[in-house]
Amino acid sequence: MDNRSSRKQKKVCPSLRGHIWIEGSEGTFLGYGRIALLERIREYGSITKAAKSLEMPYRKAWLLIDSMNQQVPKPYVVTSAGGRRGGGTRVTPEGEKAIKVFWKIHAKFQKFLMSQAGVVSSICK
Amino acid sequence: MDNRSSRKQKKVCPSLRGHIWIEGSEGTFLGYGRIALLERIREYGSITKAAKSLEMPYRKAWLLIDSMNQQVPKPYVVTSAGGRRGGGTRVTPEGEKAIKVFWKIHAKFQKFLMSQAGVVSSICK
Numbered sequence: 500m501d502n503r504s505s506r507k508q509k510k511v512c513p514s515l516r517g518h519i520w521i522e523g524s525e526g527t528f529l530g531y532g533r534i535a536l537l538e539r540i541r542e543y544g545s546i547t548k549a550a551k552s553l554e555m556p557y558r559k560a561w562l563l564i565d566s567m568n569q570q571v572p573k574p575y576v577v578t579s580a581g582g583r584r585g586g587g588t589r590v591t592p593e594g595e596k597a598i599k600v601f602w603k604i605h606a607k608f609q610k611f612l613m614s615q616a617g618v619v620s621s622i623c624k
Numbered sequence: 625m626d627n628r629s630s631r632k633q634k635k636v637c638p639s640l641r642g643h644i645w646i647e648g649s650e651g652t653f654l655g656y657g658r659i660a661l662l663e664r665i666r667e668y669g670s671i672t673k674a675a676k677s678l679e680m681p682y683r684k685a686w687l688l689i690d691s692m693n694q695q696v697p698k699p700y701v702v703t704s705a706g707g708r709r710g711g712g713t714r715v716t717p718e719g720e721k722a723i724k725v726f727w728k729i730h731a732k733f734q735k736f737l738m739s740q741a742g743v744v745s746s747i748c749k
Contacts, residue, residue: 513646513649513654515646516644517645517733519641519642520640521638521641521744522638522640596747603743604740621721622696622725
């Protein structure tokens, strides 16, 4: 354990990392994975394509969206069936707002992490 | 997906959660698990007992400690062999400082999370 001869004699100057998520009454409500999924649905207009682009099984993507939709008064993702070109899936204004709020908090979180650099580096000394 | 009849009509008033860790050049350097282990070693004076109290295999505990020790100039845990009562394992002053610094940052992080409550709850509206 205290094998000084093999220990690297370099100083660790580590960095603070972390992640955040928004927790609802039924577990995770919004996190990086769900945000990525919403953004891909916005991009592709399709859960199938969004899931594929994230290498996520369709079933998992559907469950994540359903979980979000079930927890809010107005859904984040809606699918309109029919029409000449078939149904379309889109992110609602409420979903867009959630994406925006999440990234806003994430940006502040990154600032927080950086603000602690001095405290973290005190471990090096 | 947009099955309004089955959707719960309650508002989600979610809370922001997260976790943090200190990352070194070789991956995680300090996180909640490693801090808990250091604290248990301090309590029990034994890696075996510390690991057992956390329901962690001894081998895993040893590897976590070795990983920390390898990344710093002065080890966080030392084992002294021999003596009438056998060897003892203890957390060094450097290890104690790391524990203190980690919890200090954690406390600030909790304050940060709470400070975002207003932004998070804007999703509810």
